[in-house]
C-alpha cells in the first residue's frame with residue numbers, strides 16, 4: 166500500500182577515503198565547535214575538566230540533552246575502567262565507540278526497488294528554504310548516474326520561482342519536468358506527472374511540494390491531500406516520503422520532523438546545509454528521537470554535494486583532529 170513500504174538497509178555505494186577527507190572539510194564548523202582543541206593534547210584519559218567542556222559543546226551543537234548525557238556517562242564509565250586497566254586508548258577512539266552506535270541505526274540508504282508498476286514516487290516535503298528543490302536536482306542526477314530514468318513534478322505551485330528553478334535543473338540534466346502554471350493545484354500536477362511517468366515507463370518520479378510555514382494547518386492538509394493522490398493513482402504505488410531539513414535550524418529541524426512525521430509519515434530524511442553550520446549535532450537528536458533513516462546529507466550547493474549518509478564516515482569526519 167502507498168506510503169507503507171519500507172526498504173531494508175543497504176550499503177552505501179560510495180565509500181572512499183577521499184570522500185571522507187572532503188567531508189571533514191565540509192563539516193568543519195560543527196567539527197571545530199564540537200571537538201576543536203579538546204583532544205589535541207596527547208592524553209589517554211579524558212579528565213573531568215575535558216568532560217565538562219565536552220558536555221557544554223555537545224549541547225551547543227544541538228546534540229540534545231539525552232544523547233549528551235549518554236555520551237558523558239559512557240565516557241565517564243570508560244575512563245573509570247581504563248584507569249584500572251592499562252589505559253592506552255585514544256579518547257577519540259573512545260568517543261567514536263560511543264557515537265557510532267547512536268547514528269548507525271539511521272544509516273539506511275535509499276534503494277529504488279525494481280518494480281513492475283512504475284514509477285517509484287519520491288515525494289519531497291519540508292518547509293520553505295530548507296533545500297527541497299536543490300536536493301531534487303542533486304538526487305535526480307544521482308539516480309540517473311545509477312541508470313534510472315527520472316522525471317520531475319513541479320508540485321510547488323505556490324511560488325512561480327520554484328517551478329522555474331526546477332525547470333532549470335531539468336534542462337541542465339535533460340530530465341523532463343511536468344509543470345503547470347503558478348497557482349494551479351499541486352495534487353493535480355503530481356497526478357498528471359504520475360500518469361506521464363507511467364506511460365513513458367519512467368523508473369522514478371520525484372515530486373517537489375510547497376512548504377509555506379505561515380499556516381501550518383494548511384500546509385499539513387495539503388501534504389495529506391498530495392499523499393492521497395498516490396493512492397488514487399494506484400493503490401499499489403510504491404513510494405518514499407522524503408523530508409528535507411536544514412541542519413542550520415538546529416532543534417527546529419527536530420520539531421519539523423516530528424510534525425511532518427505525525428501528519429503524513431516520513432520514510433527518510435535529507436539533512437541539508439551541514440557545510441555552513443555549527444549545529445550539525447542535530448543529526449544525533451534526530452537519530453535518537455525519531456529513528457527515521459537519514460538517506461542523504463547535503464554538504465554544499467553543487468550537484469555532487471548530496472551524499473548517502475554513512476555513520477562511520479560522518480563520525481570520522483567530525484573527529485578529525487587538526488594538525
Ligand SMILES: Nc1nc2c(ncn2[C@@H]2O[C@H](COP(=O)(O)OP(=O)(O)O)[C@@H](O)[C@H]2O)c(=O)[nH]1
Pocket residue numbers: 291292293294295296297298299300376437438439440441462463464465466470
Ligand atoms: N550550503 C548549502 N546550501 C544549500 C544546500 N542545500 C540547499 N542549499 C541552498 O539553500 C537555498 C534554498 O534551497 P531551495 O532548494 O530553493 O529550498 P526549498 O525552498 O526547500 O526548495 C538555496 O540557495 C540552495 O542553494 C546545502 O547542502 N548546502
Ligand SMILES: [Mg+2]
Pocket residue numbers: 297298299321327373
Ligand atoms: Mg523549492
